[in-house]
Amino acid sequence: MSHSLLPDPASRISIRNLSKFYKDFLALDRISLDIARGEKIVVLGPSGSGKSTLIRCLNRIEPHDSGVLMIDGKIIDGKTDLTELRGTVGMVFQNYNLFPHLSAVDNCTLAPRLVRGTAREAADAAARRYLEQVGIAEQADKYPIQLSGGQQQRVAIARALCMNPEIILFDEPTAALDPEAISGIVSIMDDLAAQEITTVCVTHEMGFARRIADRIVFMDRGAILEVAPPEDFFTSPKTDRARNFLDRMIRY
């Protein structure tokens, strides 16, 4: 892969030689990547390859140790205003991580009210609009415990959307869902793309990856080995490790 040494301010996200250590363990090894506005990136790779670590660096839930991370032309480092960064970069988790003590709509309004100071009525209206967009308007007043996995993941997406992010990071959003629920999430992600929201999604579902990705990023042992459109990646992977990975994924 050829990247200039300097990050590209025109990209939504531009990463150069990003490294991350957990104590002595090198979890990310000189990652470089440019992601365009509205692009849908899927990160693939074997377990422990550093996929979660990479996307957690993007909203600085995990601070990186070296290299450059630039979002919308701004360098992200120790001096960055985290509240602002996380307003720009939303995140959705594998286990949803909804706040169990708040109803679906309150899950969505908590951060806008606390972080943005939005009035309750306005936050409420926006939350209901997003819950409608993800197709669960009628569940708005239920507690998470009363919702199915798929419904909870939709609430989690609506919650991220309520902060009006330009980027949403997904860490295995479908891992705990059945196929029908997965297809629901797929159409929501199409919607996001239509709204020019950039998505970076870690997944183990090859079908899902193929269906939503503009580009596939393949990682192993903390490094990016391939970046390619899904057609190319799935039909003709360039590296042995990607080939082995795909063989194993298809066999099981």
Place this chain on the structure above:
Amino acid sequence: MSPGSRGLSVLLCLLFTLTGLVLHHPAARADETPGFIQDGQLTLCTNPTLPPMTFVNGSDTTALAGMDIDLARLLAARWHATFVPDTMDFEGMFPSLAARRCGMVISGVLRQSGREKNYDAVPYADSALVVVARAGAPKLTAMTDLSGKTIATQSGTSYAARIEKENDTLRAEGRTPIIVQQYPTEDQVVQQVLIGRVNAFISQDVELYYRQKQLGGKVSIIFKPDYPDYRQFAIYIRKNAEDRVQLQRAIDDLTSGGEIAGLEKKWGVSGEHEQVFSEKNAPARFDFATFFSALTSVAFLKGAALTLTIAVLSHMMAIVISIPIAMRLNGPDSPLKFILSAYVAVFRGAPTLLQLLFIWNALPQFLPFFREHWFTPFLATWLSLSINESAYQVEINRAALRAVDPGQRLAADALGMKSAQVYRHVIFPQALRIALPPTINEFISLLKTTSLASVISLQELLAVTQIQVARTFEFTEYYSAALIYYLAMVFFFLYLQKRIERRFAWADRNKASANVA
């Protein structure tokens, strides 16, 4: 003002000045204020459960009465001092005297050589030790007749040590020793004989005479051993030869002036009462009138209010202290964490009673600051129970905070919430649900633990009850009234817990549904 009256006022001024000079003249030195009078106050340490010497004569627990109290008043008057009684458990009196919390102890305490090693004693009344058993029990000819029998005494008194000497004799003769049970109050000692748990109890004659109304016909004196250490009641002060001389002179004056004899007559502290004592009186069963009057008395209400207040304040303080400690202890290792672990271990390990006694009696020895008047039994109790309770509450909070899924924090962080907001709106509400039941449990246990504070003279519910029982001997009625108060308070908090738990419907699928519907 007329010229005449002006002349008069000039004269008066002169007169006052002269009087002032005379009063400050060294000639008045003989009656200089002794060391046990401080700041114009005579503070008396007394345990008011020993009628007729010192007790509460009525349902107002602050109104002390008895020969000792009257005597203290006379002494205060002699040195123009204000009389300030400070009531506490028997065990608390001498440590308080040593800690300068009071100037003297007058509390039906016998003059004994052992005590005189550390304190000066001035005797003021005669007494005799008596062995008392249930009416009809055979008389004894010697203390050793009690071999193998069980007797009750009040703890903190020296009776047990005296019996131990008898036991040495018994053991030397190869006989079974006397078994001694000790109880914190005199009324409990008597009760053991009445219910037949022990064969006899040991007391002073004067006390028995006073008890004739309650005990007449139920018990009788079976022996009067003539122990040298049990013949006189004495006033105790901190060791000081000059003070002692002054106090002795005061008692001598009161004796020759007939005041002491008057007090003995007033409180029935003389032998002529022994006859009356053995007359029969009809014993009463449960007296509902007493029970209801106790239940509705101001004394009980105040005692219960104090119990509740100290428990609520202590627990609130404990929660405030324990949350940051719990958060630290759940965090990464640091020297501070080590110190906090030690804090928790020490205060969970040490008995609560010991902590109370330590803060009240030992702390002032290191830090004179805590000897001052602002440091009341209430503050001392609040301080020790807060610290003690916080150690337990830390563990509850730690477990509750750990039980909150770390993903919650992650999700809140990812939404850009500040750390304080994350705790306030995400972690604490969930931790509260987990912490609430054990916290209420702890509170209920704390509510009952407050009764320990009677040792440092806090007039909480149980102290009030015991003072009333000591006065009337109506155990069942007063204990029942106290029980009702404790149960009412506990049930209220259990109800409160139920009410709060309703707000946690979110954690239960079925209840949550019911809420939405």
